[in-house]
Every structure is written in structure tokens, then in C-alpha cells.
Amino acid sequence: MTIKNTLKAALFGLTALGISAPAFADQLADIKAAGKIVTATDMHYSPFDMIIDGTYQGITKDIFDEVSKELGVEPLYQDIPWTAELPGLEVKKFDIIIAPVTITPERLERYAFSLPIADATVGLIRSANDTETKAPEDIKGKAVGVQQGTAQAAQLQMFGDKIGGITMKEYGTTDEAYADLATGRLQAVAGSLPNLAYLVKARSETFALLEPTTFGEPKYFAWAMRKDADSASFVEAINTALLKMTDDGRMKAIQEKWLGVNPVLPREVPQD
Structure with a gap:
């Protein structure tokens, strides 16, 4: 007897005994x-x-x-x-x-x-008046913010280790990280490219993209x-x-x- 026929027989037997067959969730x-x-x-x-x-x-x-x-x-x-x-x-x-x-x-x-x-490729922004942090490698030894528990945080940590170490600070929201960057508590903030590009477009007097902006493998x-x-x-x-x-x-x-x-x-x- 095939599995299909066995299942049919089992369900028929339950019905004959007055027992409802189990409902399959969808x-x-x-x-x-x-x-x-x-x-x-x-x-x-x-x-x-x-x-x-x-x-x-x-x-x-x-x-x-x-x-x-x-x-x-x-x-x-x-x-x-x-x-x-x-x-x-x-x-x-x-x-x-x-x-x-x-x-x-x-x-x-x-x-x-x-x-x-x-696109979710990770990138970096800096303060618009920061003339020292220009490329991703320039964050070595600096304080960099990122949203807690994100893939961007994991990629930032790996990149920081690769270039000799950074001070990574994690935040509950990206808005909190942006605020600390604007006030000088951070030298950069990592995030996905669309988020960063949108922020810089809206607040170019405060923030700027690093060049090149992204690092690591393409993500979505x-x-x-x-x-x-x-x-x-x-x-x-x-x-x-x-x-x-x-x-x-x-x-x-x-x-x-x-x-x-x-x-x-x-x-x-x-x-x-």
C-alpha cells in the first residue's frame, strides 16, 4: 500500500470512529x-x-x-x-x-x-566638517556607531578588526547614532547605503559620505x-x-x- 493510500485509510478510520481528522494549518x-x-x-x-x-x-x-x-x-x-x-x-x-x-x-x-x-550593502558617513575621516580605512582607532543587533554591526566589527581596531558603539536606533555623530561623540556611523544616502541628501550641511562609501560584500x-x-x-x-x-x-x-x-x-x- 502506498503512503498516500495509507493516509487515506487512516483518515477514513478516524471518521468511522467519529473522530475528526486533524486540521492542517495554513x-x-x-x-x-x-x-x-x-x-x-x-x-x-x-x-x-x-x-x-x-x-x-x-x-x-x-x-x-x-x-x-x-x-x-x-x-x-x-x-x-x-x-x-x-x-x-x-x-x-x-x-x-x-x-x-x-x-x-x-x-x-x-x-x-x-x-x-x-540594496543593503554597508557603508559609512562622517560629520560634514570632518576633514580627516575620508575613506573607510580612516576609521581605524576611532569611535563608530551602528544599530545594535544588525548585520551591519557584524560587518563593521569584522572590518574594524581587519584594519587594526575601532571603538564600536551600538545604539537602539540609527537616529541615536546620527545624533551622537552630529555632536562629535562619534567619528563615523555605519549603516546600509540607502539609509545613509537618504540622510546625507536631506542633511548635507551636517553629514557626508565617505569615499568610497561602502565596504564588504554586496547585501540585500x-x-x-x-x-x-x-x-x-x-x-x-x-x-x-x-x-x-x-x-x-x-x-x-x-x-x-x-x-x-x-x-x-x-x-x-x-x-x-
């Missing part, structure tokens, strides 16, 4: 039945997530609004500290993390990822979901919506609105 079906997707993000990570005049705005919101329309549900946006997001996802406090999460081999083992939504931002059988159809639906947005021009319009450029992003989830 996250996408549950979301559609509820009519909403519960999300988590850190709304202090411009230009992806930010509060402007009391309203949540940014690249992430614009993209996820469209994805939600494709799935036929309403998004529920929650502002949650980054350090609480991955643990919260694992215990099912929300359906998806839409705060930009850098794809890394270690995270790929534990979480399912959407297709990339942006994506959204994180649970990696289990229940979530497989949900992950597929998210990626199908993102590909549709790429092909019909909506992704391009959102990227250009916030960044002024339209980076070419992989159509598959990078595995390194």
Missing part, C-alpha cells in the same frame, strides 16, 4: 480569513520606515500597501524595537517582519525571506517570515506580489520616489 488561509496581515517594523529607520507629522511613511509602507492589495487584505502596522522583532516572529506575535532585514546565511537557516526590496534587504510548512504558501504569495510589482513598474516608482534611483534587485532570494 498561514495564508488564516490571514485571508482574518482579512488582515499583522506586521512588525521599526519606524525609526528612514527612508524605509519613519514617522512624519505623526503618520507612518516610507519605502516599506509604500511597497507593503501594494502587496497587501494583491493579497486582498488590510495591513496592520506595528512599531516594535528591532531587537524584539525576530524573537517576536518566532513566537507568532505577528505574521511578518517588514522592517528591512539583511539577508545572511545564518538567518537563511532560521527564517524564510521575501525577495529583496533594496528583505522581509522575514517563519520558516515552516504552515508559512510556505504565505511566503510564495508575498514573492509573487513583489514580482508583479517589479514587472508592472510599481516597484520602480516607489524606489525612485524615495531614493531617486531604481536599483536592479535579484528575482530570487540570494543564498549568501
Whole structure:
């Protein structure tokens, strides 16, 4: 008897005894039945997530609004500290993390990822009036800020070790690191290229990009979901919506609105 026929026979036997067969959970079906997707993000990570005049705005919101329309549900946006997001996802406090999460081999083992939504290559900024910190190697021996628990922090630490050591200071939000850079408590801040470029464009009198700005291997931002059988159809639906947005021009319009450029992003989830 095949496995398929054995399963059918077992289910028939349960029915004959008046016992209901176990229901198979499906996250996408549950979301559609509820009519909403519960999300988590850190709304202090411009230009992806930010509060402007009391309203949540940014690249992430614009993209996820469209994805939600494709799935036929309403998004529920929650502002949650980054350090609480991955643990919260694992215990099912929300359906998806839409705060930009850098794809890394270690995270790929534990979480399912959407297709990339942006470039996440790590770079550096300095104070606009700092004439000594010009290139990435110039941060040797200096105080450099970065957001706590991020892939950028890990890359900064490795780069610092490579060039002879830095004093790395970790912050709960990038805004806190930028504030200390502006007041001279730091000599540089590390972060993803889109975040840094947006900040310098908005506050060129205060901050400047190092040249070259980036170091390390190219990385990408994506959204994180649970990696289990229940979530497989949900992950597929998210990626199908993102590909549709790429092909019909909506992704391009959102990227250009916030960044002024339209980076070419992989159509598959990078595995390194």
C-alpha cells in the first residue's frame, strides 16, 4: 500500500470512529480569513520606515500597501524595537517582519525571506566638517556607531578588526547614532547605503559620505517570515506580489520616489 493510500485509510478510520481528522494549518488561509496581515517594523529607520507629522511613511509602507492589495487584505502596522522583532516572529506575535532585514546565511537557516526590496550593502558617513575621516580605512582607532543587533554591526566589527581596531558603539536606533555623530561623540556611523544616502541628501550641511562609501560584500534587504510548512504558501504569495510589482513598474516608482534611483534587485532570494 502506498503512503498516500495509507493516509487515506487512516483518515477514513478516524471518521468511522467519529473522530475528526486533524486540521492542517495554513498561514495564508488564516490571514485571508482574518482579512488582515499583522506586521512588525521599526519606524525609526528612514527612508524605509519613519514617522512624519505623526503618520507612518516610507519605502516599506509604500511597497507593503501594494502587496497587501494583491493579497486582498488590510495591513496592520506595528512599531516594535528591532531587537524584539525576530524573537517576536518566532513566537507568532505577528505574521511578518517588514522592517528591512539583511539577508545572511545564518538567518537563511532560521527564517524564510521575501525577495529583496533594496540594496543593503554597508557603508559609512562622517560629520560634514570632518576633514580627516575620508575613506573607510580612516576609521581605524576611532569611535563608530551602528544599530545594535544588525548585520551591519557584524560587518563593521569584522572590518574594524581587519584594519587594526575601532571603538564600536551600538545604539537602539540609527537616529541615536546620527545624533551622537552630529555632536562629535562619534567619528563615523555605519549603516546600509540607502539609509545613509537618504540622510546625507536631506542633511548635507551636517553629514557626508565617505569615499568610497561602502565596504564588504554586496547585501540585500528583505522581509522575514517563519520558516515552516504552515508559512510556505504565505511566503510564495508575498514573492509573487513583489514580482508583479517589479514587472508592472510599481516597484520602480516607489524606489525612485524615495531614493531617486531604481536599483536592479535579484528575482530570487540570494543564498549568501
